[in-house]
Amino acid sequence: MQKLIIEGSRELRGEIRIQGAKNSILPIMAATLLCDEECIIYNCPDILDVKTTIEILQYLGRSTTFEDSVLTVKPGNLKKSDIPEFLMRKMRSSIVFLGALISKTGKAEVTLPGGCELGPRPIDMHLSGFKQLGVRINENHGKIECSVIKRIKGAEIMLPFPSVGTTENIMLAAVSCEEVTTIRNAAREPEIVDLANFLNKMGASIDGAGESTITIKGCKKFNSASHKIIPDRIVAITYLCAAAITGSRLVIKGIPKNFINSVIPLFEETGCLIKFFDEKNLQIYSPERLQSVKTVRTMPYPGFPTDVQAPVMAMLTTAFGTSVFVETIFGSRYKHVDELARLGANIKTEGSVAIVDGVKNLSGANVSATDLRGAAALVIAALAAEGVTIISNIGYLKRGYEKMEDNLRSLGAVIKQSM
Ligand code: UD1
Numbered sequence: 001m002q003k004l005i006i007e008g009s010r011e012l013r014g015e016i017r018i019q020g021a022k023n024s025i026l027p028i029m030a031a032t033l034l035c036d037e038e039c040i041i042y043n044c045p046d047i048l049d050v051k052t053t054i055e056i057l058q059y060l061g062r063s064t065t066f067e068d069s070v071l072t073v074k075p076g077n078l079k080k081s082d083i084p085e086f087l088m089r090k091m092r093s094s095i096v097f098l099g100a101l102i103s104k105t106g107k108a109e110v111t112l113p114g115g116c117e118l119g120p121r122p123i124d125m126h127l128s129g130f131k132q133l134g135v136r137i138n139e140n141h142g143k144i145e146c147s148v149i150k151r152i153k154g155a156e157i158m159l160p161f162p163s164v165g166t167t168e169n170i171m172l173a174a175v176s177c178e179e180v181t182t183i184r185n186a187a188r189e190p191e192i193v194d195l196a197n198f199l200n201k202m203g204a205s206i207d208g209a210g211e212s213t214i215t216i217k218g219c220k221k222f223n224s225a226s227h228k229i230i231p232d233r234i235v236a237i238t239y240l241c242a243a244a245i246t247g248s249r250l251v252i253k254g255i256p257k258n259f260i261n262s263v264i265p266l267f268e269e270t271g272c273l274i275k276f277f278d279e280k281n282l283q284i285y286s287p288e289r290l291q292s293v294k295t296v297r298t299m300p301y302p303g304f305p306t307d308v309q310a311p312v313m314a315m316l317t318t319a320f321g322t323s324v325f326v327e328t329i330f331g332s333r334y335k336h337v338d339e340l341a342r343l344g345a346n347i348k349t350e351g352s353v354a355i356v357d358g359v360k361n362l363s364g365a366n367v368s369a370t371d372l373r374g375a376a377a378l379v380i381a382a383l384a385a386e387g388v389t390i391i392s393n394i395g396y397l398k399r400g401y402e403k404m405e406d407n408l409r410s411l412g413a414v415i416k417q418s419m
Contacts, residue, residue: 001392001393001395001419002394002395002417002418002419003390003391003392003394003417003418003419004379004382004390004391004394004397004405004415004416004417005388005389005390005391005415005416005417005418006364006379006382006383006385006388006389006391006413006414006415007364007387007388007414007415008362008364008382008383008384008385008386008387008388008389009246009384009385009386009387010246010383010412010413010414011246011247011248011412012242012243012246012248012250012383012408012411012412012413013248013249013250013411013412014250014251014410014411014412015250015251015252015253016239016250016251016252016253016407016410016411017253017254018231018232018235018236018239018252018253018254018255019043019045019046019047019231019232019235019401019402020043020044020045020069020228020229020230020231020232021045021190021191021194021229021230021231021232021233021234021235022045022047022049022050022232022234022235022399022400023093023164023189023191023232023234024190024191024194024195024229024230024232025041025044025045025050025053025071025229026049026050026053026091026093026096027093027096027168027172027191027195028041028194028195028198028227028229029041029050029053029054029057029071029073030053030096030097030099030100030172031100031172031195031198031199031202032057032062032073033057033060033062033078033097033100033101033103033104034100034103034104034172034175034176034199034202034222035075035202035222035223035224035225036075036222037075037222037223037224038072038073038074038075038224039072039073039202039224039225039226039227040070040071040072040225040226040227041070041071041072041073041226041227041228041229042069042070042226042227042228042229043069043228043229043230043231044066044069044070044071044229045069045229045232045402046066046069046402046403047398047399047400047401047402048395048398048399048400049090049091049093049399049400050066050071052087052090052091052094053091053093053094054066054071055087056083056087056094056097057073059080059083059084059087060078060079060080060081060083060097060101061076061077061078061079061080062074062075062076062078063076078104078105081101081104081105081107081108081109082108082109082110083097083101083108083109083110083111085111088110088111088112089111091399092121092165093165094110095110095123095126095165095169096165096168096169096172097110098110098126098130098144098146098169098173099126099130099168099169099170099171099172099173100172100173101146102130102133102135102146102148102152102172102173103152103172103173103174103175103176103218104176106147106148107145107146107147107148108144108145108146109143109144109145109146110143110144111142111143111144112142112144121330123144123165125159125160125161125163125166126163126165126166126169126170127139127144129157129159129166129169129170129173129183130146130169130170130173132155132156132157133152133153133154133155133157133170133173133174133177133181134148134149134150134151134152134153134155135147135148135149135152135173136148136149151177152173152174152176152177152218153177153179154174154177154179154180154181155174155181155182156181156182156184157170157181157182157183157184158184158185159183159184159185159186159187160185161185161300162185162186162187162188162212162300162301163187164187164189164191164192166187167183167186167187167192167214168187168192168195170183170216171183171192171195171196171199171206171214171216172195172199174216174218175199175204175206175216175218175219176218176219176220177218178217178218178219178220179217179218180215180216180217181215181216181218182213182214182215182216183213183214183216184212184213185212186208186209186211186212186213186214187300187301188210188211188212188300188301188302189300189301190210190230190233190259190301191230192209192210192214193209193210193230194229194230195209196209196210196214197209197227198225198227201223201225201226201227202222202223202224202225203219203221203222203223204216204217204218204219204222205217205218205219230259231254231255231256231259231280232400233255233259233260233305234305234307234308234373234400235400235401235402236252236255236259236260237260237263237305237308237311237312238308238311238376238380238401239252239407240252240260240263240267240272240274240284241308241311241312241314241315241380242379242380242383242408243272243284243286244267244270244272244284244286244290244315245286245290245314245315245317245318245380245381245383245384246286246383246384247286247287247288247289248284248286248411249283249284249285249286250283250284250411251281251282251283252281252282252283252284253280253281254280254281255280255281255282256279256280257276257279257280257282261302262301262302262303262304262305263304263305263308263312266293266296266304266312267284269291269293269294270286270287270290270291270292270293270315270316270319271286271287271290271291272284272285272286272287272290273285289318289319289320290315290316290318290319290320290358291319291320291321292316292319292320292321292322292323292356292358293316293319293323294323294324295323295324295325295326296309296312296313296323296324296325296326297325297326297328298325298326298327298328298329299328299329300329306327306328306329306330306333307373308373309325309327309333309373310333310336310371310373310374310376310377311373311376311377311380313325313336313337313340313347313354313356313377314336314340314345314376314377314378314380314381315380316356316358317340317343317344317345317346317347317356317358317359317362317381318358318359318360318361318362318384319356319358320358321358322355322356322357322358323355323356323358324353324354324355324356325353325354325355325356326352326353327352327353327354328352331352334349334354335370335371335374336370336371336373336374336377336378337349337354339367339368339369339370339374339378340367340377340378340381342365342366342367343362343363343364343365343367343378343381343382343385343389344359344361344362344363344365344385345359345362345381346358346359361385361386362381362384362385362386363385363386363387364382364385364386364387364388364389364390365385365389365390366389366390366392367382367389367390367391367392368391368392368393369391369392369393369394369395369396369397370393370396371396372396372397372399372400373400374396375391375393375394375396375397376397376400376401376404378391379391379397379404379408383408383413394417405417
């Protein structure tokens with residue numbers, strides 16, 4: 001089991017370029033199944049979840065190459081329409097293969113997906129959307145079998161909540177149908193727009209992605225396409241947190257302002273200054289000690305992203321004053337709190353609320369990552385802590401962060417990996 005060893009309490013200096021977005025590349029890789037020609041994806045992040053998704057594509061009969069951030073998915077005989085349990089369990093987003101398989105083969109057989117331990121993660125909205133498109137669903141002891149009764153039919157689908165995965169799955173399933181499907185109360189994340197752009201390059205006509213109503217007019221034959229994945233806003237915000245807690249000045253390259261608009265006021269409240277010197281490049285200046293913030297409430301996009309709740313909480317553990325968090329998206333996303341406490345943080349939780357009383361210093365300790373973004377939170381806290389922190393279970397980190405250890409080392413952090 002790999003560990004990260006960090007000697008904290010050092011300023012970071014330099015610049016960093018942001019990797020491609022994990023939450024874009026995964027559904028786009030599933031979308032490549034639709035096409036029987038070659039697809040080339042640029043800016044593909046080198047992370048564990050991409051490797052797992054490559055395994056799924058290969059299991060289904062596609063061949064792939066992945067080198068220097070370029071992923072090529074080659075045509076091949078699509079032999080299967082099931083995904084084995086060991087692959088489904090490796091990550092939650094394996095569920096988007098359901099929509100792609102339904103479109104491509106008219107059937108799909110999967111087990112319930114795995115993913116981060118954020119509380120129960122049902123897929124009822126995904127299945128309800130498929131049913132409205134004319135898919136028959138048979139659920140049996142955690143196995144889900146989908147089959148298209150006659151053909152996928154266009155539908156008006158109103159989501160009870162703007163679920164990211166559900167919006168993507170419905171887009172992927174509806175895109176092989178030439179009738180129009182409308183999704184209302186759709187998720188509006190930039191990653192949804194990226195998926196729509198990719199599907200449109202392959203021949204679909206999807207309008208409204210990035211807004212609450214998306215219309216999908218599909219097609220029967222999909223062309224080969226090449227596409228550059230958008231930058232990862234969650235990774236960019238993670239590095240902003242690392243800079244802020246260590247009182248550092250960093251240049252962060254390749255992140256458009258509108259991707260991080262929802263967090264800029266929060267960083268300003270802490271006393272940081274984020275200055276964009278052109279469209280996609282920024283510099284953050286941080287004070288010696290941050291100020292606390294009043295309330296951080298996670299919301300669907302364009303609100304404050306739940307995926308940075310843990311990194312931002314870590315950043316505020318040493319702020320002056322009390323910060324309050326309200327987690328509204330996931331039922332159990334405070335598993336990092338006990339680990340941050342081992343480093344000296346003072347955090348109390350009750351249900352969906354966490355109250356962080358800033359302490360002057362954190363000190364190094366042995367901690368264990370509990371999920372992907374919780375792992376990033378521990379790295380952020382360790383960078384500021386006095387002494388040595390050893391973080392175990394860093395496999396979680398590698399699911400979503402490309403070369404984080406090398407990147408931080410290049411910024412002056414003292415960090416190494418050990419078994
Ligand atoms: C995606 C992101 C994840 C992010 C989350 C919320 C990917 C690969 N993952 O996850 O990083 O944290 O959006 O921004 O893009 N829900 C149901 N029934 C369903 C589907 C969802 O009750 O059928 C609930 C979930 O349990 C959760 C909420 O809706 O409480 C939001 O989930 P959703 O937006 O679907 O998140 P994911 O697509 O799983």
